[in-house]
Amino acid sequence: MSHEEEQELTARALGKFVDIDGNRGKTVMPFPFNSGWNKDILKFAHMSVADRVEQIKHQLSEEERHAIEAVVLVCSGGTRENSAFLDFLRWWAASNHDYETFMDSVMVFKLKCGQSAFAMKFLHESLQTGNLSYSFNTVVSHVDSSGDSAEVRTNDRRQFFAKRIISTIPLNVLTKVNFNPPLDPSKVEASTLKHVNQCVKVHAEVKDPEMRSWSGITYPNRNTHIVFFGCDQNHLQPDENVEETLQAIKEFTPMDVERLVFHNWSKDEFAEGAWVWYRPGMEVKYLDALRRRQGGILFANSDWAEGGWRSFIDGAIQSGTEAALIIKDELQPKKLNSRI
Incomplete structure (x- = not known):
């Protein structure tokens, strides 16, 4: 099979996979950054990849089924049975409901400098402000936000204090850190259940x-x-x-x-999984709770970023920026504009 034939096969197969509305998903999920805008999407909230393939099996050749599973399972890092169909539909919508854009966004184009160098650029920019203190290779064991200020304790018995904390602990290891007051039960339940990506x-x-x-x-x-x-x-x-x-x-x-x-x-003891891919039903049951702050602790991570680029570094940047702006508004003195 030539590359051209492979591309045509995969495009045709994925087109059938996402065509839940006769419009390749555009009607049911027109806005990936407001995926619940059309409430009809809830009909698919508990559907797995296996469920969707079974639903359209009469439309698929054996080659098309294999093409769907090859692409989708590379994206999810899970199995057909535990990977949510809704997560793939969101990636598809974020790629403008188009096969070539999807492949370019997910598979082809990468940062030329690599993600490590990209992260270092963030660090260097922060250092230039003169306001950054940091500690690498430091394992957090306990977060206490019961008082007026928040406290972070580490395995080597160090303590850090702040008015606010942004927790970026990934979903699958969120319960490995002790929180006081305790984490919201829905957060604990979602972290115990874990997302499926074991890539x-x-x-x-x-x-x-x-x-x-x-x-x-x-x-x-x-x-x-x-x-x-x-x-x-x-x-x-x-x-x-x-x-x-x-x-x-x-x-x-x-x-x-x-x-x-x-x-x-x-x-990886600090991740226990790769980029997030939810189980069927997890998004509608846990997403709001995972995003919800607890007192002086805000939770920012690509694992529960709002919108189309959850799972991606774009989602991590989005989620972190949202949390930082909230803290900035809460702690930075407001400037009063004189009307004299």
Whole structure:
């Protein structure tokens, strides 16, 4: 199958997958940043990817079904049964309900400097204000907001005090930190349930220049950089058996792999999962509670960002900015405009 045929197959299959309204999702979710605007969306709130595929199975060829599952499960990092259909529909809507825009947004275009360098730019900009104090490699164990000021305690018994706290603890590990007063029961329930994305991300540097047609990235030494995702549907454990991972990669096609770099997000003690993908029903049951502040603690994370780019770094920036503006308005003295 040529790349052109593959693209046509995938576009056709995903078009059927999202076509819940005869308009490729545009009628049911016209505004991804206000996804509940049309209340008809609630009919699909508890639908899984498996449910949706079963619903349209009479319209799908075997190849189309495989194409849907390949794309959607790379996005969700979960299984057909535990991945919410609604999450994919939101990504689709955020991509203007268009296949090419979706693939460009989700799969193709990346930050040229990489996310680590991007994060460092935020740090350097903050340092230039002269108002930033920070501590890296510091594990938070306890957050207390019961008094007039909030207190953060660490595993090495240090204490930090502030008028407000922004908690960016990811959903799947939110309950690993002790809060006083205790976390809202809905927050605890959602964190205990966990989102489904148990992705392992594997970067392969390969010699074969022809592999760039797989949307690979050219390295300075003219090698090709390909990214693979091992999802919960068929999990990879490169940290336990790198040879097995290498064999799985080479099953796609023969390639001369020079180097593998990977991170097992499901075993990361500070994440226990990759970007968020909800279980069926989680969004309507828990999203408002996850976003809700508790006294002097605001919760900002891509895992519960409002709108189309939840799961993405865009959602993290959006959520953090919203929290920062709230604190700025609460703590910064108001300037009075004289009318004299």
